[in-house]
Amino acid sequence: MKKQGKAGKEVGTYNRLSASMYYSSLYMERDGVFNYLTKGRRLFQQFVVDNYVKIESNKLSYLQQNQKQIRRERADILRGEDAKESGQRVIIPATFVGGPRYIKQRQQDALAFVTHYGSPDFFITFTMNPQWEEIQLAMNQTGSFKTQSYDRPDLVSWIFKLKVDSLMDDLTKKHIFGRVKANLYSIEWQKRGLPHVHILLWKEQRVTADLVEKLISSEIPDEKTEPRLHGIVTKCTIHGPCKGYDESNLCCRQGKNNKGETCGKGFPKTCRKDLLFGNNGYPLYKRRSIGEGGHSFTRNIKGKKVTIDNSWVVPYNPYLCLKYNAHINVECSNSIKCIAYVTKYVNKGCDRILFTKSTDEGAVNEIKNFQEARYVNANEATWKIFKFAIHKSFPAVTTLDLHLEGENEVFYSEDSSAREIDRRTKKDTQLTAFFKLCSESEFTAKLYYHEIPNHFSYDEKFAMWIERKTCTSSLGRIRAVTSKAVELFYLVPHLSKIFELSTVKHILPIEKQSKRWVS
Known part of the structure; x- marks a missing residue:
């Protein structure tokens, strides 16, 4: 082809x-x-x-x-043990x-x-x-x-x-x-x-x-002035009706006590004349009742004609x-x-x-x-x-490595020699390259670790951060760290102040400070 x-x-x-x-x-x-x-x-x-x-x-x-080919382990473990006995056996990358x-x-x-x-x-x-x-x-x-x-x-x-x-x-x-x-x-x-x-x-x-x-909008359009929009809304954006009419719907089974006592989606909504913010982050939209000028239509539900008003409209x-x-x-x-x-x-x-x-x-x-x-x-x-x-998102997200001194993770295979493993463990990581970058420029020294990808891109081949030449940017995300890893957990919030040691020492308890990077 x-x-x-x-x-x-x-x-x-x-x-x-x-x-x-x-x-x-x-x-x-x-x-x-x-x-x-x-x-x-x-x-x-x-x-x-x-x-x-x-x-x-x-x-x-x-x-x-x-x-x-996809096995990964900490550098300190690879130095002290046989690489063939380390790492997970069957994983999905x-x-x-x-x-x-x-x-x-x-x-x-x-x-x-x-x-x-x-x-x-x-x-x-x-x-x-x-x-x-x-x-x-x-x-x-x-x-x-x-x-x-x-x-x-x-x-x-x-x-x-x-x-x-x-x-x-x-x-x-x-x-x-x-x-x-x-x-x-x-x-x-x-x-x-x-x-x-x-x-x-x-x-x-x-x-x-x-x-x-x-x-x-969360109201039914006027059928005379907007006939096409009225047809689409009444066909595609009406919830149910469920509660009190057809409680076999899934939303009712997801309601209170899973017995159909309430609708899991909160319908029917309360009719009101104006917009109100502050309902757990979701506003209460304008829904006029029939007596206040709101429109309605009828629908057959289980052989009965039901009048549907604005309380059943999905925004x-x-x-x-x-x-x-x-x-x-x-x-x-x-x-x-x-x-x-x-x-x-x-x-x-x-x-x-x-x-x-x-x-x-x-x-x-x-x-x-x-x-x-x-x-x-x-x-x-x-x-x-x-x-x-x-999944798609914009802008892109750059995942940033986080580790203690000598505990960076490296990829290896069963055929990797001790010399090759040693070379990989000594290679700069995103974090150590960030430390070097901060020592070379006053501008970068003022940036947080997660702000670096907005201005620099990481070159895997040369293991260094290179300044972006275009206007494209990326969001930085530090890898999630569990609280059980005490030194790493308390290091995350203070990466931007890694050189202001006095500030870090005042913030963290002495027994919980990361002793490898902050000493």
């Missing part, structure tokens, strides 16, 4: 295709070609899941057979997308945004609509094969990816909510397969009450609803709760339907634990086969 560069020039050839490339080509629709695979309905879903599991199993098999270390890294990266920018200003949830015109048009082109959206996970993934990219362009480049200095999003799949994305935005300017009233942005014709929940947030939701719940990892107790002794096999009894749906499988991003 030939690879085309700019202006159609051949820049190289591939002798082999990866499994992802091969299966991606099988799912493509081509003019004049009848693709029988995509007409298989549930068989096609099973085919997609089997292919993804095959691709993932090959990657994990490679990791298991090459554990000696953080570079494996979807693995436990990858998920944990994304959680820590998200918290780095909170450290630098504070709580996010907007929390947006964008859910895929299976009734989109693009999907229905593709369904109608199948001729006598009547398929539904869930029968075409390939189309669902492609179309939703394009919609998410368009939405992020509206938010970050067209600035429909104002200029954004940082953003983060995570993709999640429902049990039945429909994808949705959770987006966090940090604005450059402070969010005011007037801006919130302008951008977010939305009119422009986004009109453009994307989908459920887009827009919340003005100033709470740590949304951070916990995005960093823990969304990044909780793969769903598991079974666990077993093993009597095997020895090192933990992370690959085996990761593979067993996982739930994977067809839409998630096609998304990962196409290699679409699960």
Whole structure:
């Protein structure tokens, strides 16, 4: 297979295709070609899941057979013991997308945004609509094969990816909510397969009450003056009704005592005439009752006509609803709760339907634990086969190493000689290179350790910090340290004052000071 560069020039050839490339080509629709695979309905879903599991199993098999290439241990242990007897035997590195270390890294990266920018200003949830015109048009082109959206996970993934990219362009480049200095999003799949994305935005300017009233609405539009928006809101952005009408909904089972006594989402909301801030970081939006000029409509629920008013409306942005014709929940947030939701719940990892107790002794096999009894749906499988991003954030986050003197971690293999290990242990790390940088410049000596990536980038080859020549920047994040590691734990808050020893000694108790770096 030939690879085309700019202006159609051949820049190289591939002798082999990866499994992802091969299966991606099988799912493509081509003019004049009848693709029988995509007409298989549930068989096609099973085919997609089997292919993804095959691709993932090959990657994990490679990791298991090459554990000696990713083994890591502290330098002081490698000097005193045999390298072949050190380190974890079977691990999944953080570079494996979807693995436990990858998920944990994304959680820590998200918290780095909170450290630098504070709580996010907007929390947006964008859910895929299976009734989109693009999907229905593709369904109608199948001729006598009547398929539904869930029968075409390939189309669902492609179309939703394009919609998410368009939405992020509206938010970050067209600035429909104002200029954004940082953003983060995570993709999640429902049990039945429909994808949705959770987006966090940090604005450059402070969010005011007037801006919130302008951008977010929680009322039913007037059917006469705004008929299209009225149809979208009544179809896509109404919660339930659940409590008192249909308490079999999941939100009721998540309510008080799990007996349906209350709605887990807090509906119906209290109607009010104006906006009020201060409700645990989420404002109480303007929701006029029917007697105060609010609109309503009727819906059949279990054979009964129910009048639905503004108390059941999910907050939305009119422009986004009109453009994307989908459920887009827009919340003005100033709470740590949304951070916990995005960093823990969304990044909780793969769903598991079974666990077993093993009597095997020895090192933990992370690959085996990761593979067993996982739930994977067809839409998630096609998304990962196409290699679409699960998490994205801007700006980038640089993870900073933290260690005591002589205890930096190094990578090694079973074939590494004692001389090679000694050379690697003596090589400067990000932390020791930071100390040297602070001693060479008054400007850098005033910076915190986590502020260095904003102005410098770390060169692994030369083990030194190099000043950035472009306007791009990166957020610094120091690796998490447990309180059990006393010296490291009390060293973290004072890295910026590492040379002001008198200040550090006054802050820390003598018995808890890091005696290796601060003496």
